[in-house]
Amino acid sequence: MSYEILSKIESPADVKALSAEQLDQLCDEIREKLIDVVSVNGGHLSSNLGVVELTVALHRVFDCPADSVVFDVGHQSYTHKMLTGRFNEIDTIRREGGLSGFPKRCESEYDAFNAGHASTSISAALGIAKAKLLTGDPSYTIAVIGDGSLTGGMAYEGLNNAGQHKKNFIVILNDNRMSISRNVGAMARYLSSIRLQPWYRRLKRGTERALSKIPLLGRPIGNVLKRSKSKVKHVMYRHTIFDKLGLSYYGPVDGHNMEELTNALNTVKQSKDPALLHVVTKKGKGYKYAEDDSAYYHGVGSFNIDTGEPISSDKNFSAVFGEKLCELAQADQRVCAVTAAMRTGTGLVDFAKLYRDRFFDVGIAEEHAVTFAAGLAVNGLLPVFAVYSTFLQRSYDQLIHDVSMQHAHLVLGIDRAGVVGEDGETHQGLFDVSMLNAIPDTTIYSPCYFDGLESALTAALFDCEGLAAVRYPRGSEGTKPEGYTIENLNYDIIGDKDADTLLITYGRLFNEAVEARQILQQQGKKLCILKLCRIKPIDENAVRFAADYPYIRFFEEGMASGGTAQLFRTMLDDLSYSGDYQITAVDDRYVPHASVKNTLKNLGFDAASMARAVQQSEEVSG
Incomplete structure (x- = not known):
């Protein structure tokens, strides 16, 4: 593909100069490029395909890098990189010496804050906005956060403070109805209820405009209505949880309608209070295989564009872990599995189907996952928390205080231990051993082969006490040396x-x-x-x-x-x-x-x- 428009975008200023028709073509070209690059390099496809229009609209309405856009997790920033002078380098993304798969301040002035883990954007953006306020900088600060990241507690810590900010602070809620695994919990249900009733904000605005036009009485009636506790108020001024936290709520808006997106962004730009714009998008949009299975194509290796099939399909440690855990759960009804929105990545898809009552996906909330699992453990169950090494870092306090100190028996299935490669600094699993070594009475297994993983998982569950961990790398096992049979548990x-x-x-x-x-x-x-x-x-x-x-x-x-x-x-x-x-x-x-x-x-x-x-x-x- 020639990328007639995309290849000429050197900065967001070029996006502002495009006509409506050219914008549609630009979005098509971006999707083609995303699919082409990720099919070769691997990376995050579904999330990037879902935010194409939103990213284009952001750069059309706001003035980056003066205005700061902070992406939560950052795995959806590929379009942002292409629109900010990095299109000619996009083929190097996730390759050694090339572009990072996440925002990096050292890579571009347009990357306002480094990311890689979820639920951080609101806190980071609020800090940036406060710094601007103190230095007299009138520019805007925008946090782009997915609905999946709202299952993480840090997002609410940020929201709790964000409502106190004076102006020029905007939260974009990218609601694609999924994180990595399907969203769970009350917030997912709450957002669904908002999506089903988009009329109320229009009714509120219409009522205010109508009352303001009534001579003498209109404004006083409106003020009384706002202050009242009557049922009438709840019909006309039904607040969302975001309103109650101090952010003016707008939406939901079609995240793939450029005109609607642009109008909505211009509207929230005029808000005198901190604002939250609810944007509904489709994860994987524009590539059928990613639309049908957005979880698989969330983070994917190289694949055949025409068939969607992976280039390599060797059996991996995650799959072996999941199979063995199912076997152990069949033999012992106390065995439970806990995951933090990583059911597919940690090999727990079959466990979730076979043992539904003993499978717990707590969302992107590793701290909660550990303490929740500790609660299961002290009441006689055998919980296994399957988690990537990089994300285990977020639960260190809970491992010490809620598990180890009370000698609760929790097993950690530490996936992606060691070097993970192309995802880089934020995802390397290089810290878990040093972390766990400092915790008293902890057992750690680090097998090399599949049979060693199976033996270690069994031992961690049934032979160990307290905190036990089984750590294993991403990918497949190596070839055993001649004469080597079964991997021993100790050495x-x-x-x-x-x-x-x-x-x-x-x-x-x-x-x-x-x-x-x-x-x-x-x-x-x-x-x-x-x-x-x-x-x-x-x-x-x-x-x-x-x-x-x-x-x-x-x-x-x-x-x-x-x-x-x-x-x-x-x-x-x-x-x-x-x-x-x-x-x-x-x-x-x-x-x-x-x-x-x-x-x-x-x-x-x-x-x-x-x-x-x-x-x-x-x-x-x-």
């Missing part, structure tokens, strides 16, 4: 026990370690590998075994500070170990987006880097 020893160097690792990196040993074998060198599966508490026998080696190299796909490698070193010190011990882990920094393969290489976690580190250390020490 395994592979290779040449009479070698000088012991390489220690866990999880996915074991595959790299096995390949590193093969590289060294070709050079006539020996290597022994200690593969941990239970990384907290570390088996003392594993430490005693390691203490006999003069050279130890620990490779950890996580943060060095507070990681398993540091704990292992402490345990070696207790045995008066005097050998050469070195750690390769993520050192005090955030890891940018790139493919998993390249990221592992960049961090020194790939087989070639491991082999080189072992060879160099022995040469230097020798």
